[in-house]
Structures are given as structure tokens and as C-alpha cells.
Amino acid sequence: MNVVVTGLGTTSPLGGDVASTWEAALAGRSGVRTLENDWAEKYGVPVTFAGQLVVQPSEVLSRPETKRMDPSAQMAIVAAREAWADAGFGEDGVDPDRLGSIVSSGIGGVWTMLNAWDTVRDRGAARVLPLTVPMLMPNSPTAYVSLEFKARAGSHSPVSACASGAEAIGMGFEMIQSGRADVVICGGTEAAIHPLPISSFAAMQALSKRNDDPQGASRPYDVSRDGFVMGEGSGVLILESEEHAKARGARVYANVLGxxxxxxxxxxxxxxxxxxxxxxxxxxxxxxxxxxxxxxxxxxxxxxxxxxxxxxxxxxxxxxxxxxxxxxxxxxxxxxxxxxxxxxxxxxxxxxxxxxxxxxxxxxxxxxxxxxxxxxxxxxxxxxxxxxxxxxxxxxxxxxxxxxxxxxxxx
The missing domain is CATH 3.40.47.10 (Thiolase/Chalcone synthase)
Known part of the structure; x- marks a missing residue:
């Protein structure tokens, strides 16, 4: 069974949607900048820059939505909504029993987890938010996407570190090929620009420490490369069986071949x-x-x-x-x-x-x-x-x- 891409969505360090992100990428612009916080001074964090979102989810989502979702899920919902709209589904949408959701995160709700611990330590256990566990779960982004679009064919979240987002797309491809679904919303998300992950990656000597040149810090294949730069954001693709896409007259970006x-x-x-x-x-x-x-x-x-x-x-x-x-x-x-x-x-x-x-x-x-x-x-x-x-x-x-x-x- 042939599988095609009919929708794209993202929120990234280069832009708040696919058009602005792709434009910035073709222009060779860096989305990396110095972080506006006191982490270095307060905690001794050795890396002071990262690739932060251009458009914060709070600028797009309602306040109730941001209150009940970890930032990783917020980013996934922003990207998924764009991808869904881009795919051009009409009012009838997709049969929920033939729609899947596979959105992964390598780390999950780290902000929620660590903020909750701060609450326990500083204010006591009784002040912890009741939604803390649903917010910090690594499967929270795909669960919220499934809820949003009524995806009942299956909702999955493979966790494979930095391969998670690609594995989600691979699983979406296989889900359609196996006949389990006609359409799968799939991709990855991460919101881990937090002093703990940054300090931990730095302790591994994995991060670049070019604090004086943030935009020039990520330099793949250059002889002076000295580590990666943390980024955040989400990318979502709508995968669809070719037969289903043709039946509704969908625009096709590309084929997923293997x-x-x-x-x-x-x-x-x-x-x-x-x-x-x-x-x-x-x-x-x-x-x-x-x-x-x-x-x-x-x-x-x-x-x-x-x-x-x-x-x-x-x-x-x-x-x-x-x-x-x-x-x-x-x-x-x-x-x-x-x-x-x-x-x-x-x-x-x-x-x-x-x-x-x-x-x-x-x-x-x-x-x-x-x-x-x-x-x-x-x-x-x-x-x-x-x-x-x-x-x-x-x-x-x-x-x-x-x-x-x-x-x-x-x-």
C-alpha cells in the first residue's frame, strides 16, 4: 500500500509555522540565541544559549489549554493543527476508527516534573496540581493529539531519544501499510530547554560551549565543531494511504517510500x-x-x-x-x-x-x-x-x- 504526505506542520526556532520555518532555512538563518534567564549566575549552568521557539504556544493556544499541557504537548498541538489544516480535511474529517496518532518525545514533560518537585519541596505535597501526571507523561503529546482529532485507530509514542520523531513517522508509515489506519498524524516534539537537561548534556561534554557566538555554535562537519546546540519545537506530518488521498482529491507533497x-x-x-x-x-x-x-x-x-x-x-x-x-x-x-x-x-x-x-x-x-x-x-x-x-x-x-x-x- 502506497503512503503519501498530505499535510505539514511545525513550530520551531526558525518560525511559528512551516512557511516561515522553510523560508528561514533556505535563507540560512540561525534560530539560536542567548537565553534570557539567570540560570548561569544562579546555578552555574555552563551553556547560556539554545534554539528557542520564535512563537511561544501561549501566543497561539488558549489559557486553559496551556494550563493543562506540558510545553512539549503544547508544541505538538500547534504543529498538529497546522498539519491537519494543511491536509485540507473538510467538515466530515476522517473516520475516527481509521485515524491514528503517533507523536513522540525523547524526554517528555521535564518542565512539569521539575516544577512539581519544586512545589513539593517549597510548598508541600498538597499544592501539587492534579494534572501533573497526565502532563509529564512522555505519551502526553500523542494523547492530546488523539483527543483533539478523535484518533481511535491507535495512539502511540515510541521513545528512542533523538530518533523518536523519525521513529514515529516510520511507525505511522507501517500503521497505514498494515491496514490499521487510513490516516496517521505523526511526528515529534521536545521542550527541554531547562537548566537540568542543559547541565546534564554539558556534563557529558555533548554541548557546544560557544557562549560568545551562539549563532555560530552549531557547525556540523566543520573541523572546529565542539558539540550540539539544544533546540525545542515540534514537527508533524499527515500520512495517508494513496487511495484515501486520491478519493478526497488531496494535494500530495511526497511519497513515504521506506x-x-x-x-x-x-x-x-x-x-x-x-x-x-x-x-x-x-x-x-x-x-x-x-x-x-x-x-x-x-x-x-x-x-x-x-x-x-x-x-x-x-x-x-x-x-x-x-x-x-x-x-x-x-x-x-x-x-x-x-x-x-x-x-x-x-x-x-x-x-x-x-x-x-x-x-x-x-x-x-x-x-x-x-x-x-x-x-x-x-x-x-x-x-x-x-x-x-x-x-x-x-x-x-x-x-x-x-x-x-x-x-x-x-x-
Missing amino acids: VGMTADAHHIAAPEPNGAGQTKAMQLSLERAGLTTADVAHVNAHATSTPVGDMIEARGIRTLLGSHADQVLLSATKSMTGHLLGGAGALESVFTVKALETRQAPPTINVTEPDPELQVDLVRDTPRALPAGQIAAINNSFGFGGHNVALVFGA
Whole structure:
């Protein structure tokens, strides 16, 4: 069964919707900036910048909605509403028994959990909000999306760290192919710009500490890269069986052609040094799609800007594609958005679909001296044109715990 993308939604460090986010990405603008808080002074937090939302959910949602949802769920609802409207469902909508919801978060309701602990510690247990547990659950975003759109075919939330959003899309693809649903609202969300996650990632030496140059801190494949930049936001796609989309005359952005999922089984945080699991995920995604490497024109890389991880993935892409890698355009969009953790694979799937639709590969910024080991054509500073005709693009997402997900889209 063929699966297509009929709707896109996002709220991100580049914009409050898909149009503004994509415009900023093509312009090579950074969404990273110094945080306006006293965390560094008060707690000694060593990193003082991140990729924050341009438009806060409180500017879009009602006060009752923001009061009962963790920020991660708020962001998911904003993106899901845009995607649903973009898909053009009329008043009849979709049969609820044929509609699914799969929206993931890598960390979940960290703000809710830690604020609740502050309340217990400072004001006593009796002052904890009754909705604390429903707000902090990692499945809260997908549950609220399911409630909003009456999705009864199934509501799921795979948690696989930074691969969560991509895994949700892969599961949505499989849910439609299996016949469980005609339409699935799927993607990822994350709201973890909080002193605890930032301090924890910094303690792992995972974050860039370029406090004096926030917009230049995320620099995938540059020889001076020193870690990733935290980001926040959500990306949501509406996946639909091709038959269902045609029956209602829907506009189709792209086809979802295949997904590959593997596990490194190597280390709780570090990727397997040879990148075998990552390469296998990409290979499986192409095999499932019935494609060869010659069909691939574009890769949106996981590329977080870490000294070790970037080149493991780059070598894996070269290994997979061989000499055809010379004809493939590589983009690393975290250079502009920062790393949305569980939302990253979803936002980058939005970018991948838009790249196919507009035939433009978005740029990678901040790369002044590419790593000499890089053997794939990196799109730097300005967009590059993708070929006409039928082409495919891969979106990679990898997460702590050794989770590897590769999605293949085609148009």
C-alpha cells in the first residue's frame, strides 16, 4: 500500500509555522540565541544559549489549554493543527476508527516534573496540581493529539531519544501499510530547554560551549565543531494511504517510500564507531522502498555537530552510496535550528519533504573549514537545486541507546 504526505506542520526556532520555518532555512538563518534567564549566575549552568521557539504556544493556544499541557504537548498541538489544516480535511474529517496518532518525545514533560518537585519541596505535597501526571507523561503529546482529532485507530509514542520523531513517522508509515489506519498524524516534539537537561548534556561534554557566538555554535562537519546546540519545537506530518488521498482529491507533497530501523547494541550514549547500524538502517530503508542508491539525490543528515558523531554518519553515507555520493546533496539543518532531540527527526522530515517539493536542498551554515574526511557534497550557506524527475531523499535520525532510523521520501 502506497503512503503519501498530505499535510505539514511545525513550530520551531526558525518560525511559528512551516512557511516561515522553510523560508528561514533556505535563507540560512540561525534560530539560536542567548537565553534570557539567570540560570548561569544562579546555578552555574555552563551553556547560556539554545534554539528557542520564535512563537511561544501561549501566543497561539488558549489559557486553559496551556494550563493543562506540558510545553512539549503544547508544541505538538500547534504543529498538529497546522498539519491537519494543511491536509485540507473538510467538515466530515476522517473516520475516527481509521485515524491514528503517533507523536513522540525523547524526554517528555521535564518542565512539569521539575516544577512539581519544586512545589513539593517549597510548598508541600498538597499544592501539587492534579494534572501533573497526565502532563509529564512522555505519551502526553500523542494523547492530546488523539483527543483533539478523535484518533481511535491507535495512539502511540515510541521513545528512542533523538530518533523518536523519525521513529514515529516510520511507525505511522507501517500503521497505514498494515491496514490499521487510513490516516496517521505523526511526528515529534521536545521542550527541554531547562537548566537540568542543559547541565546534564554539558556534563557529558555533548554541548557546544560557544557562549560568545551562539549563532555560530552549531557547525556540523566543520573541523572546529565542539558539540550540539539544544533546540525545542515540534514537527508533524499527515500520512495517508494513496487511495484515501486520491478519493478526497488531496494535494500530495511526497511519497513515504521506506523506513529502516536498527540498533547499535554498543553503548548507552556513543554510536558504534564504524557506523554499521546507521549504514544498515539506510540500506534497509532503500531496500524496503525498492530503490537503489542511484535514486537518491538528497540526504538530510542527523549531523548534530559533535566531534565524533558527524563523521561516523558521513562515512556511513559514503559507504552506502559509493561513488554515487558525488551526485548527492547533503544538508545538516541542525546548524540553523539546533538539536530538537525527540522532535529533530520530525522537523527534519518536514525539511526533507519541502526539499523534494521545491527541488531545493537547504544549506548548512557555519562551516568555514569542512572536515577533510567528509566525502559527500555538503550544501553550504545557500540552497542548491535538486534534479527534476523522480528522485528520493533520505532523512537520518540517531539516538542515545543506539537507535538508528532512516526514512526515505520520494517525489
